Amino acid sequence: MTLRPFRLLVLCISLMIPAALCAVVLFLAGYAGQAISFNGLHFLWDVNWNLGDLYGDPVTVNGITIPPGAEYGVLAFIAGTLASSGLAIFIAVPLSVGAAIFLAEAVPVLENHARDRLSWLPPIRPALAMLVELVAVVPSVVFGLWGIAVLVPFLGHYISPTGNGYGLLAAAIVLALMITPIIASTLYDALLQVPKENRESAFALGSTHFEVVTKAMMPMVRSTLAGGIVLALGRALGETMAVLMVSGGGLNMLPTSLFSPISTIASFIVSQLDSAESDPTSMSVKALAEIAFVLFIITLAVNVAAKLLSSGALNVRSRKA
């Protein structure tokens, strides 16, 4: 066998990606090890989180040194994460389905003679589709800033019964705006892939435009839509900065209304890390690593689901061939 330096180089480079992933998982699990054994399983359904008295003398509980009064429970953050992301999906799906169908079906396409006269106009459909995709690359902190400057005062003045706009709904709306373009552009691409024959034969059978879209086209892209939603969910679950700015940072409580202050796992890690670093026992950072591990498992599950669903989408496409 001849030595192929290029192939070897590419192999090494490509192996670095799974290696980095494994290293992160091993580090998280290893680093959080002490916290995992200290917290046990009730970590997952305990609502109260307390770094403890970081200025008090550390105490030893079950052979592990912790700050006095330390108590680590993540249920409130799991609930905040799932509630805000779920609500965001609930808001974003109708918006993105509408946007995708509009782009694929309802954008006026100019007739030949009109196109000649208006040739200086940019093509409308690609321009609009690009706009939707552009929203997907707006940095999340920009959404957060908009949320804090526009959305939160609006919710506070007009919607919230207490006059306080921070909380679950504000976080969900900001997240929904961030993930709408992800779902919309995935679905738009899929709608363009639907074979012309299906669409035209539905028209030939006398279907209205609405029936063509709902009965002939949407069933073909259903699994792509599901895959897009799950991808968007992955983004929403891990979003940090924008959520931190508008969520109201609820601690030690579960959300009870749309205006309850919440914390998500990702935003909570960011907000606590700095104080955790001044913990002489370093238990605080380990507990944060444990929450990060929980978030990792949640997002991993979401991504595996996305993979399964999008491979299902491939099956649909191969059937038409």
Place this chain on the structure above:
Amino acid sequence: MKLPTLLRTGAAALALATAAGLATPAHAAGISLVETGSSLLYPLFNLWVASYSTAHPDVSITTTSTGSGAGISQSIQGLVQIGASDAYLSDAMVKAHPEMLNIPLGISSQAINYNLPGITHLHLTGPILAGIYEGKITNWNDPAIAAANPGVTLPNHVIIPIHRIDGSGDTFIFSQYLAFSDAGWSSTEHYGTSISWPAVAGGIGANGNPGMVTALKNNPYGIAYIGISFADQVKAAKLGQAELLNKAGNYVLPTPETISAAAASVASTTPADERISMVFAPGANAYPIVNYEYAIVKTSQPDAATAKAIRKFLSWCVQGGNVPAYLDKVHFMALPAAVKTLSVTQIDKIK
């Protein structure tokens, strides 16, 4: 043929870039220091470093704003030479890292602000604030608040307590005020840069001092603790500033006189390692929420030249730089003379 040529060119370019990158520090004549930590000290460090660098071109100092906790941990690990922190190291931390110095560089304070149109200087006490943040005092016309404010018409409205969501020196001194003046808070919530805030249904967590100002501005009937460096923004937003009950039993506003009075009353009791809280200090006119801003520095530096550069810069900060020309811009106060001496003695230990 094309690809290998491309690869080789790329590799050559990479090698050149690496060589250039490695060469830069070697060519630089002087020493480079890195400061990181407290976002409250960051603007002051930027003013200091700009002036100091013009006079001392041989030292280059990089300043970054990361948070007090990061300043502490990175200076302990030796990643940076100067860590900036709003809070001193705990006893346990000092026991674990006896080589770390806590050097006060200036004096900061904090205001309690509220959004109650028409009421300019409400009287508040530590126990009242503790009650509000614990969810025990929920209405503005609560008898406890009314008793402290005779003659003031208080609105019958739910209080919205606003706290910092991120780890912060402001949370540290605010919770110290509550812990030192209210036994209940002291035994349950303690004090620290992050607090396990009791669940108050209408409460808000805001990110950073700018987030606190925005949240308070957006929420009538809110109350918040905001670092004095943001006094101008608070004033522009027309928010009220509370007179706080001090240890001597007087209500005082944060003014240069009351902050200096607090500093003066602690100056004589400041120990050699300078780890002391100025919160709830004695003194008839002393404002109760005042603190030293610290540089966290290791006594043993990797080499003598670096140690000398740190000593020189920090000595300038607590002497030549500790003047209103720099401090006024961030509403800090200069260290009392006795504390400057203590700081210089500590700085001399950096070797």
